[in-house]
Amino acid sequence: MSVFTLPSIVAGQWPAIEILDIGAMPEGAPRFQPLVDLGLAAVTCFEPQAEERARLATMPGRRHVLPHFLGDGNPAIFHQTHYPGCSSLLEPDAAVIDLFCYLGASDPTDNFYVEKRTPVDTVRLDDLADCPAPDYVKIDVQGAELLVLGNGTRKIAGATVIECEVEFLPLYKSQPLFGDVQRFMTEQGFVFHKLCDIAGRNFEPLNLPDPATAISQALWADAVFVRDFTRIGAYADPQLLKTALVAHEVYRSYDFVLFLLLEHDKRTGGKRGPAYHAALRQAKSLPMQLMTFKTQV
Secondary structure, eight states: OOOOOOOHHHOOOOOOOOEEEOOOOOOOSSSTHHHTTTTOEEEEOOOOHHHHHHHHHTTTEEEEEEHHHHHHSSEEEEEEEEEEGGBBOOOHHHHHHHTTTTTSSSSSSSSTOOOOEEEEEEOGGGGGGTTTOOOHHHOOOOOOHHHHHHHOOTTTTTTTEEEEEEEESSSBBOOOOOHHHHHHHHHEEEEEEEEEEEEOOBBTTTOOOOOOOSOEEEEEEEEEEEEGGGGGGSOOHHHHHHHHHHHHTTOOOOOHHHHHHHHHHHHHHOOOHHHHHHHHHSSSSSOOOOOOEEEOO
């Protein structure tokens, strides 16, 4: 745990964060792990693949691990791929995927190759009483993110930070792309904040030793959206502190955190903002985090 945590810098009570992790297959520590380490996170996970769900159940901070296929409440086909992390309610599009090195959907050894198609029943996020309303949502369901969020608008109405995997090319047939997701998020009262883990691959046949070393084509990233801060008056007091915690511990958005804390001070007469500002000024360096690139496959 970093000593540069928000509670270590600014004294006072800090609220717990209700996290909703949709598509929670473990691939190393999640980005929100610092909140779990601080004891300030309650995490509800959705993971329909049984083997991955069993792994999640052993991880600290997970209060619920739910097996539902989230969608629009209608029957669907689950496309189980050679690499489980590429499985989706949408069908991989080999015509696009096969253009790039280290991806592939046509050969049985390819990550996106569909090994099994299973009829499943989907449920709407808004219809699940056993899922608490989140402050912070992380969603990665391989192209079906807009389908899930569009059927969960009531559930996410109080959230202030949503991290959503987005694609810039349609790796799955008929999938929404980044622009579609951003348009939806704007309609829900969010603004785009930053991109994390931008990734791509080289066009065939320029097959370099490191798959993560893409020369030109961006393919996907995690897009972070925050509740519209140009209308800061619409934030409730606890939302200011919760958003500040997520922005500091997860995204290193230190200037945004200061903005939020100063607004909280203005409302409550507190002094969190000046204490945080002083710590930032004493730091030897602050990383530029407008966007980050994924360096490991």
